[in-house]
Amino acid sequence: MRKEFLAILAVIATIIVITFFILIAPSGPARTTVSAVPNGTPLPPLPQEPLPLSERLNSTDLLLREPIGGFRGDLIWLVGPDNATWDYVFYSRDYGPGNVTLSVTEVSSPLNTTPVTPSPGIFARMVPDRFTIEPGTNITTQLVVNITPAGYSHDPVTRTFYVHADVEREKNAVADDWIRVQMADRPTTWLDYQTTGDISEHEITMHQGGRWVGNVTVRLGERGTGPVRVWFEELDCETMGSSSMDTPQPPSPGWPVISVDPAQFVGRSFGTYELQITVSTAAQPVQPGTYCYEIHIDAPDEHTSFSSKVQVIP
Numbered sequence: 001m002r003k004e005f006l007a008i009l010a011v012i013a014t015i016i017v018i019t020f021f022i023l024i025a026p027s028g029p030a031r032t033t034v035s036a037v038p039n040g041t042p043l044p045p046l047p048q049e050p051l052p053l054s055e056r057l058n059s060t061d062l063l064l065r066e067p068i069g070g071f072r073g074d075l076i077w078l079v080g081p082d083n084a085t086w087d088y089v090f091y092s093r094d095y096g097p098g099n100v101t102l103s104v105t106e107v108s109s110p111l112n113t114t115p116v117t118p119s120p121g122i123f124a125r126m127v128p129d130r131f132t133i134e135p136g137t138n139i140t141t142q143l144v145v146n147i148t149p150a151g152y153s154h155d156p157v158t159r160t161f162y163v164h165a166d167v168e169r170e171k172n173a174v175a176d177d178w179i180r181v182q183m184a185d186r187p188t189t190w191l192d193y194q195t196t197g198d199i200s201e202h203e204i205t206m207h208q209g210g211r212w213v214g215n216v217t218v219r220l221g222e223r224g225t226g227p228v229r230v231w232f233e234e235l236d237c238e239t240m241g242s243s244s245m246d247t248p249q250p251p252s253p254g255w256p257v258i259s260v261d262p263a264q265f266v267g268r269s270f271g272t273y274e275l276q277i278t279v280s281t282a283a284q285p286v287q288p289g290t291y292c293y294e295i296h297i298d299a300p301d302e303h304t305s306f307s308s309k310v311q312v313i314p
Helices: 002-024 060-065
Strands: 068-072 082-091 098-107 122-127 130-133 138-147 157-167 177-183 196-199 203-207 211-219 226-235 257-261 264-267 272-280 289-298 303-313
Touching: 060 272, 068 177, 082 177, 098 122, 098 138, 122 157, 130 138, 138 157, 138 177, 196 289, 196 303, 203 211, 211 226, 226 257
Parallel strands: 203 303
Antiparallel strands: 068 082, 082 138, 098 130, 098 157, 122 138, 157 177, 196 211, 211 272, 226 264, 226 289, 257 272, 289 303
């Protein structure tokens, strides 16, 4: 009888514990936000008034928090009358539900928004040019440019198309973008508007047990919308070579710890990002000396890198 009583008490206790965890557990998955500022620092308020497009393209805070949209895809060179197609992706982030309407005009060059007289025999359109989007989602549409025989040039020529995004109730979305269409009977090298990177100091001097904070600048090129990753590779300072794989590796024992915030984010074409970089010699013992790094930027349009040195002094 005593065993049955204890068994009943155990069942009751189990039910109470399960009920307690059901009541206090979150009702759904946690929502994460990519921050443009160091972890633990409160996010600054977003601007209430609309900013010029040029300012939005150079605002890390807006680029990481507002809805964005832009092109991705390969370089296309037309060697005859044909259709060229690029994917345009709109990331809603916290925006929505709402409507997005896309329009296309021909302009003189990227980053220019003033329409020019449309080129005869060339037709551009977005498919679809209007959609409804929900928070936390992305939608892919396409820019289709049709080059007829009347519009094709046998000599090298470039046509630039500007896509404007009208985002319902959203003043500072960064969703306008540009695509260049190049054509000729023989392709030539195309080197403009590539992803680049830099650091506020290429030669950093710091004390043992200290901490240095600066900035890494990432400028994304044409068709650069999508996932971006910034990572660091340890180098031999004499040869500037590395034996590691072409992927991020944990810091070696005795080396400074180097990090960037955020190290991964969704970027967009022609956007400039100022990311905080931190070098620390406090997390593990670091001897005086010179430590060399290659800073890599993996972007949708291409990969780029540059080097930096850290001088640790007593």
